[in-house]
Amino acid sequence: MLDQSFLSSVPHAPGVYLMLDRSSTVLYVGKAKDLFKRLSSYIRFKGSAHNKTAVMLSKVHKVDLVLTNTEKEALILEASLIKRHRPRYNVILRDDKSYPLIKVTVQEEWPRVFMTRRKKNDKARYFGPYASSSSMWTTLNLLQTLFPLRRCKGTKLKPRKRPCLNFQMNRCLAPCCGKIDNEPYRAMVDKAILFLEGRNRHLLQGLEKDMKQASAKLDFEKAATLRDQIGGLKRTLEKQVVVTQSKEDRDVYGFARSDASVSVILLYVREGVVRGTRMFFMEDTYGDDQAIMSQIVKQVYDERSLPPQLVLLPFEIEDQLLLGERLSELTGRKTALSVPSRGDRKDLIAMANANARQRFDEIDKKRASWEALGMDLQKRLNLTRLPHHIECVDISNISGTNAVGSLVRYEHGNPQKNGYRRYKIKQVQGPDDYAMMREVLIRRFSDSNPQSAFPEMLLVDGGKGQLSVAESILKEKDLLADIDLIGIAKERQDEGEKLYKLGRKNPIILPPHNPVLLYLMRIRDESHRFGVSFHRSLRNKQTLASILDTIPGVGPARKKQLLKQIGSLKNISQAPVTDLMAVDGIGPELAQQIHNHFHDEPTPR
Ligand code: SF4
Structure with missing residues (x-):
């Protein structure tokens, strides 16, 4: 507990402190040149009810200290502890997208x-x-x-x-x-x-x-x-677009803030050209701009990701000198962290800042358009709440073979791929769509993973029948009051899409170009596409196995080699005899036999 009696045992020495909650989860990791002074500074926040530091301190149950010989050692240890524990109140480097x-x-x-x-x-x-x-x-x-x-x-x-x-x-x-x-x-x-x-x-x-x-x-x-x-x-x-005439390599950081959200961009400038970018976006950040930028720079570089000789920053950051020393140690040559005040270096910072700001503009635009669409959706379908999170379930199969269920998730109008799920149907034999949907929904709503927080609205591909299956599952799971349920289907091919809602006898019919209808159709189509791709991959695996299995002399080991060295069934089917012969374990006779097999029969696509 962070109080006067604890402070009396804290030394005036460099080190790292870890703040833990009741369940020993690390909430925050910090470093200090003088641990006593740094931890004493927290005391003044404790009374304030609305300050973010005070909110964090109210959860702190224990503070662990690790003493180090120097402040630089503390800096290195702090970075590694943050990477290991990923504390809730530290800045955790998460790329805005997954970059290739x-x-x-x-x-x-x-x-x-x-x-x-x-x-x-x-x-x-x-x-x-x-x-x-x-x-x-x-x-x-x-x-x-x-x-x-x-x-x-x-x-x-x-x-x-x-x-x-x-x-x-x-x-x-x-x-x-x-x-x-x-x-x-x-x-x-x-x-x-x-x-x-x-x-x-x-x-x-x-x-x-x-x-x-x-x-x-x-x-x-x-x-x-x-x-x-x-x-x-x-x-x-x-x-290539040249952004500066100077040929020196630089990493350039841009920064923008809007309330508690922060956007940071890193431009990799090599020989005057922007070679790559990295974008970080953090909502609900803790700490001032100097501390946040410092935490980002500390995490961007390590033994596997070395900086160039010059790193340009938009403003002075916490531990800047120390970080420069640490980066020079990592690279084995002088590496400077500098805040430019004029010339082309300053222009680069202005460009980076404008790019960081641009991210907010994009988010604001998306939010505004989502809010309008979400409210319209709620109004037109008379939903009990604004559906920020929508999930849609679809079943794909051909006469009940390789049946799969697919679930896609949309948040604030956009697909959230990490919320997508695929289900191989295990308990249903034959083509029974209702039973398959039942199995998928039971598995989805039994998922206790906190990452899979339940949606505000569930969209099912189908009419009243599918809707009543979904209703029975949500009832069983006691979720019916928390999730709005909508079905989307065409009754006849020559008709438009209809929306079905529990408790409503007649479907809701929206004009064909209505944005709400188009949005729901997009979600349903995405769920269908996702399911079909899974279904196809299962079917291809099976087809592949069965086609190669029918060739005499091709056992599991040779099948594996063929695929490994030639790549795919399509390539195998089109390969000349000479290429087939180059595969380990395949002699001229067998190569000819495989070739004949594919050229006597239609080539798989
Ligand atoms: S030619 Fe040889 S080395 Fe080159 S990709 Fe093919 S197998 Fe590999």
Whole structure:
């Protein structure tokens, strides 16, 4: 408990403090140069009823201290404890979106380059985050054309008799068949990294030098490859938007606040071009701007995510000097955190701030349009509450086979993918839609996971029959008073959609272009799409298994190899005999047999 008697035992020393509630959940982690002074400063907040600090302190049951030798040690420990405990009152770095990254497995003997969304502690190099999937794919495609590194999975390169299709498509130099040695392969990996780091001019100079050398040695094949790489790179450079003439690399932070919500953007500026962005949005934040920015910068960088030599900040932040020292230690060279006061650096901050502010404008616009739509929805369907959260259930099956249930969730007018659920129907045999819906709803409303908070409105794909199934489940679960229930269906193909509500004899019919109807149709269609994709993937798995199983001589081990090395049933069905023969365990005779099998029968799609 944080009171005078506890304070009398706190030393004047650097360290970290953890505030815990009654159930020993960590509420807040902080660091201090002088623990006594820092903790004493909390005492004055304790009386104030409306202050956020006072609200947090009212929940604190215990304070744990960890003493450190220096303030810098406390800073490092604080960052790691925040990552471990993710305390409710600290700023927790959560990207506004899940950004794609490009991973280069430099730790492997024959590195690969591919897309990922998760950074692992595995010594690989990660690039990005990219502002969108499309910008990441554009970069990755270009990279794979310019630098054809291997595309096959697996940390170890498996020797093969013949290369796969990637070689024929000039997308891989086939180290698997010894067509390139490790040294030139690694040199190509280095060039790919220069490209991903945005050091294109540097890379261009190197390629031009290599091309001249290759020509001088009359190695025209190599010179032609280099010429193509140079051409591709130049075309990319022409498309880039230069935001500053300076070629120094910088990370630039922008900041915007609206009441307790904070928006922060990080621009990765490399060679004068914005190479990537990261956006953080936090509602209901605790602490002042200086403390919040400090917590963000502390969490952005670590051993796997190093800063450039210059980090530009919109204002002075808490622990700035100490953080600069820590980042210099991490990078092994001087790394400065600076607040620019003039010139192009200040212009970059202004640009970043404008981008951070833009996020609020987007949110405000979305909120305003959702509020209007939500109120209209409530009024037209006479709902008991504003349906901020809507879930919709759909069943997909063909004559009862591979039946699945899908559930999508919309919050404030937008799909919330982490609330989507898929259910494989387990207890119903044959085509009985009502029983399947019953099974799905029982499983959904038995979910006690707090992440799956129940919606204010449940939309079912169907009319009175489905509605009465849903009603009986909500009644069983004692949720009928908490959730509005609506059905959406067409009675006949030539008619429009009708909305069904409990206790109403006739359906509600809205004009075809009414925004409320269009919104509900969008939710229903999304639920249908989600269910069909699951149903299709189950069916494909089954079809795939059964088609390959019918080929004599293809057992489980060979089936696995075929899929692993050729990729998909479609690829297998279209592969020439030579490619099939290159698969481990498949001889010429069997390869011919597989080929015949697919060419005597229709090719699967
Ligand atoms: S298997 Fe294909 S992708 Fe892998 S190294 Fe060989 S040719 Fe390249």
